Amino acid sequence: MNRKNKLFGRRTLIKRIGMVAGGAMMSPIVMKTSLANSKKKSKKVLSIAHITDVHIRPEHDAPNRFSKCLADIKRHKIDFFLNGGDTIYAADYDHITRERVTEQWKIWKKLRATFSEYEVHSCLGNHDMWWAAPNKEDAMYGKSFAVKQLGTPGRYYSFDKEGWHFIILDSNNKNAGSLDAEQREWLEGDLDKLPQESNVMILSHYPILGVCTIIDGGNHTDSAYISNLFYAHKDKKITCLSGHVHLLDQAVYNDVHYFCNGAMSGFWWEDGNEKSAFKYWYRETPPGYAILDLFEDGSVINTYYPHPY
Numbered sequence: 410m411n412r413k414n415k416l417f418g419r420r421t422l423i424k425r426i427g428m429v430a431g432g433a434m435m436s437p438i439v440m441k442t443s444l445a446n447s448k449k450k451s452k453k454v455l456s457i458a459h460i461t462d463v464h465i466r467p468e469h470d471a472p473n474r475f476s477k478c479l480a481d482i483k484r485h486k487i488d489f490f491l492n493g494g495d496t497i498y499a500a501d502y503d504h505i506t507r508e509r510v511t512e513q514w515k516i517w518k519k520l521r522a523t524f525s526e527y528e529v530h531s532c533l534g535n536h537d538m539w540w541a542a543p544n545k546e547d548a549m550y551g552k553s554f555a556v557k558q559l560g561t562p563g564r565y566y567s568f569d570k571e572g573w574h575f576i577i578l579d580s581n582n583k584n585a586g587s588l589d590a591e592q593r594e595w596l597e598g599d600l601d602k603l604p605q606e607s608n609v610m611i612l613s614h615y616p617i618l619g620v621c622t623i624i625d626g627g628n629h630t631d632s633a634y635i636s637n638l639f640y641a642h643k644d645k646k647i648t649c650l651s652g653h654v655h656l657l658d659q660a661v662y663n664d665v666h667y668f669c670n671g672a673m674s675g676f677w678w679e680d681g682n683e684k685s686a687f688k689y690w691y692r693e694t695p696p697g698y699a700i701l702d703l704f705e706d707g708s709v710i711n712t713y714y715p716h717p718y
């Protein structure tokens with residue numbers, strides 16, 4: 410999400426949202442795929458933390474607040490992390506300097522070292538890339554530098570764990586979010602290679618199909634193509650995760666479940682604006698992270714944990 414258009418009436422807002430929400434409003438929010446609602450119990454094979462839109466930055470004590478979230482996440486006994494992009498606050502604007510980009514990634518790497526015992530599988534967010542480099546040959550320009558900072562095998566990739574196939578997409582293309590031609594071909598091939606009835610989890614930055622995006626924008630612009638592709642693989646149990654919008658929602662289409670899991674940074678670690686329901690929230694969504702339980706039969710329980718930091 411592009412925060413530049415989202416700041417209005419700062420003075421009014423400070424008056425309106427003095428308090429962080431507490432009590433019941435901070436209770437975990439559980440969302441389940443249809444299979445997970447069935448009475449038949451399946452074996453849980455993985456537990457994953459989905460963090461997204463961390464937007465790490467030196468201001469607002471963000472690094473310490475992130476560390477507090479991490480300590481909470483570790484208590485959930487997860488197997489690994491999926492990181493949904495916008496890992497740093499912003500590198501993408503025209504005025505961003507080399508020093509500023511370096512500073513943000515340095516903070517991320519320092520924090521990453523504090524949970525190095527976990528694998529983190531990341532995708533690229535729209536704010537992670539530095540396009541204002543002096544030229545395209547600059548080592549810090551664009552996607553390859555961000556990929557290097559995140560330590561991923563590429564801008565899109567897939568891997569397998571415990572009978573689940575994970576696909577990590579790069580939504581940051583023309584008419585974002587979207588998949589470029591090269592990535593479409595790769596994704597089609599990757600899905601084709603899977604055995605019938607495989608369990609598949611797909612991570613993207615922009616929601617492939619959302620509900621909150623009707624209100625706030627930010628949806629993939631090629632949802633028709635992607636959902637058609639999923640329909641061609643309707644034997645498989647596909648669940649999609651996203652961020653970008655900083656809002657929490659779930660959508661179901663052709664039995665594919667799409668969970669958009671808010672933002673770890675809430676309102677970019679800032680207090681909020683006049684649309685924030687409470688301090689630190691983006692509109693009606695508190696800052697938070699999701700813990701996902703993945704089962705042998707392809708069902709998923711996605712629990713969103715608001716955090717008070």
Ligand SMILES: [Fe+2]
Binds near residue numbers: 462464495654
């Ligand atoms: Fe974001």
